[in-house]
Amino acid sequence: MSNFFSSSIGRKVTMSLSAIFLMTFLILHVTVNFTSVFSEDLYNSLSHFMGTNLLVQFILQPILIFGVVFHFVMGFILESKNRSSRGVNYAQYEGKNNSSWMSRNMVYSGLVILAFLAIHFIDFWLPELNTKYIQGDMSGMHDGAFRYYDELSHKFQPLWRVIGYCVSFILLSLHLFHGFSSSLQSLGIAASRKKLLKTIGQVYAIIIPLGFIIVAIYHYAIH
């Protein structure tokens, strides 16, 4: 099996599987975030469940982190190998005449998403780890009430943060526009279903980032 994973198609397959895993996670993430728009209590309850459930914390979360790291590392390995396959670059290369900007620049949209994730981890994940596992406070409470909604709302007060957040999710949308259908193509999904899957991918690439953006703008606007 080692030959499979070291082959060009094998690497593409692992890249696709990690992408599909991350796209599934995004559905869950945006759903939880979006509850904050219409129910503070529901958002607090879901956040507390996700933040304290042992299965989520000690099995799903490490798998997720592995998936994120794997997707980025494999992405850069493939990009590096692909770039070296050219040898001498063209003096004139008109990629815009035969392919989309998104498809040619996955590494750049990926880099923006990586930068966003670093900030996101510093903003939310690391403080959460500190509160729960270093300070040992698993209650999820602050001043007698659940803290999750207030923390989320507080993060979206500065305008620069909201703008940065929206730009990152626009880049995610562009990444998904190509990534969704590309991951299925790499897995060899039958051509007969290609048109339908492409439409589903385009809807997904708009709906998911839009959901995150609405949450950010909503919390900025109501305060």
Place this chain on the structure above:
Amino acid sequence: MNLTLKIWRQKSRKDKGGFVEYKVSEISGHMSFLEMMDVLNEELIAKNEEPVVFDHDCREGICGSCSMFINGEAHGPDRGVTTCQLHMRKFKDGDKITIEPFRAKAFPVIKDLMVDRSSFDRIQQAGGYISVNTSGRPTDANSILIPKEDADLAMDAATCIGCGACVATCKNSSAMLFVGAKVSQYALLPQGKVEEKERVRNMVAQMDLEGFGACTNTGACEVECPKGISLDNIARMNRGFIGSWLLGE
């Protein structure tokens, strides 16, 4: 029309190479691109200069020999044609045309615009065939019934002329459209199905060995392919390759 040609000149595989500009005049729009190159070469020979070396053979879009990267696109700005079928009417009087060889590590330049595409031959040799025992009692091919749809798809894949435009165009220098077509043309037919698993494994292994990049599904190869080979062939190859590992020999 009068044109300025910016052409890549390289004396040998080891030479660094560089661009040289030439002027050509009174070029007819009815000429093919290669005929325009012939005019230039005749002028160069008359001046006792070295003519520009480029690949060509049939000059009717069948052999897959011609291989120029013209104004940033494999086989130039037209669609569904090879360089030999590209007419000069696609250009305007006074245009400056940049002409480069197909660029890929697996396609090293031999001289000027001529590149070594023997890596494609080696991929074919790794499995792009069916083994037929010549027992003296052959079965009539027509006795094996093949659905029309499968026959058509196999024929579509088999129209690949192996010119290498897919590799030249792909930002990753990937040969997966070529290999996908060659895998598909056999995998779709009962005679080819017998060796399907080892064929796809061996051809992909050779493709990787030659140093081609991996497909990122930009679709550029499908657009620039003079024979319109579909990306579906790459999906079929991927499916076959994954299946060969999951299901074993």
